[in-house]
Amino acid sequence: xxxxxxxxxxxxxxxxxxxxxxxxxxxxxxxxxxxxxxxxxxxxxxxxxxxxxxxxxxxxxxxxxxxxxxxxxxxxxxxxxxxxxxxxxxxxxxxxxxxxxxxxxxxxxxxxxxxxxxxxxxxxxxxxxxxxxxxxxxxxxxxxxxxxxxxxxxxxxxxxxxxxxxxxxxxxxxxxxxxxxxxxxx
Amino acid sequence: xxxxxxxxxxxxxxxxxxxxxxxxxxxxxxxxxxxxxxxxxxxxxxxxxxxxxxxxxxxxxxxxxxxxxxxxxxxxxxxxxxxxxxxxxxxx
Numbered sequence: 001x002x003x004x005x006x007x008x009x010x011x012x013x014x015x016x017x018x019x020x021x022x023x024x025x026x027x028x029x030x031x032x033x034x035x036x037x038x039x040x041x042x043x044x045x046x047x048x049x050x051x052x053x054x055x056x057x058x059x060x061x062x063x064x065x066x067x068x069x070x071x072x073x074x075x076x077x078x079x080x081x082x083x084x085x086x087x088x089x090x091x092x093x094x095x096x097x098x099x100x101x102x103x104x105x106x107x108x109x110x111x112x113x114x115x116x117x118x119x120x121x122x123x124x125x126x127x128x129x130x131x132x133x134x135x136x137x138x139x140x141x142x143x144x145x146x147x148x149x150x151x152x153x154x155x156x157x158x159x160x161x162x163x164x165x166x167x168x169x170x171x172x173x174x175x176x177x178x179x180x181x182x183x184x185x186x
Numbered sequence: 187x188x189x190x191x192x193x194x195x196x197x198x199x200x201x202x203x204x205x206x207x208x209x210x211x212x213x214x215x216x217x218x219x220x221x222x223x224x225x226x227x228x229x230x231x232x233x234x235x236x237x238x239x240x241x242x243x244x245x246x247x248x249x250x251x252x253x254x255x256x257x258x259x260x261x262x263x264x265x266x267x268x269x270x271x272x273x274x275x276x277x278x
Contacts, residue, residue, distance in 0.1 A: 037203035062211045122197035145198040186190035
């Protein structure tokens with residue numbers, strides 16, 4: 001007998017932060033992939049620190065979206081759906097013991113445009129972030145890459161707001177502690 | 187002293203998806219849809235074929251039962267005829 005995927009059930013629940021738009025017609029699948037590939041890949045890449053894994057996750061996100069396009073009610077719903085599915089697939093990926101070892105890949109991007117600010121500091125921050133537990137890492141990524149408020153992160157990760165606030169605070173504190181070892185005060 | 191939140195936002199700036207990513211997704215989507223269509227066709231075929239097979243089997247059973255009944259009636263009729271002939275032997 002086929003088991004219902006709990007992720008499917010969870011993802012079919014309405015997203016409070018994503019209101020429906022009357023008469024909303026999503027663009028073609030090709031347009032959606034083109035418009036959101038960077039966002040989805042970035043969340044996965046920052047969470048997993050591995051380009052191949054991140055690409056696999058991002059591809060799976062869009063393949064799942066392809067079969068659910070008719071359930072998308074607005075652009076905000078689409079973005080929230082993409083964030084939620086990406087985050088959940090990353091958490092699943094991080095739980096796999098064999099593939100959970102953080103990779104150094106991407107800590108310093110080869111052939112990448114020069115980073116604004118201090119590239120060494122950015123690389124070190126990404127390395128420290130990679131050492132955080134998966135849920136805390138994702139909360140920080142959604143806060144500082146996607147610029148979401150704790151309430152929005154809570155909706156994406158389906159967790160209580162206080163839990164998210166506490167993860168953000170603990171995560172930031174661990175980053176501060178890590179920087180302190182480098183002699184950087186934050 | 188650095189502004190940790192600003193530096194973190196810089197460190198987590200969006201990354202470009204790998205070259206050709208969108209094309210790979212579209213190709214994988216087409217392939218997945220083709221596989222799904224094959225399965226659906228097979229399932230639909232089975233759904234049509236199974237009731238048809240079941241109906242054919244029922245029809246065959248009915249035919250066999252009818253033939254057996256016809257044979258039984260013929261045998262009974264033969265025996266009745268024989269019994270009647272014994273009770274009323276033909277007069278010469």
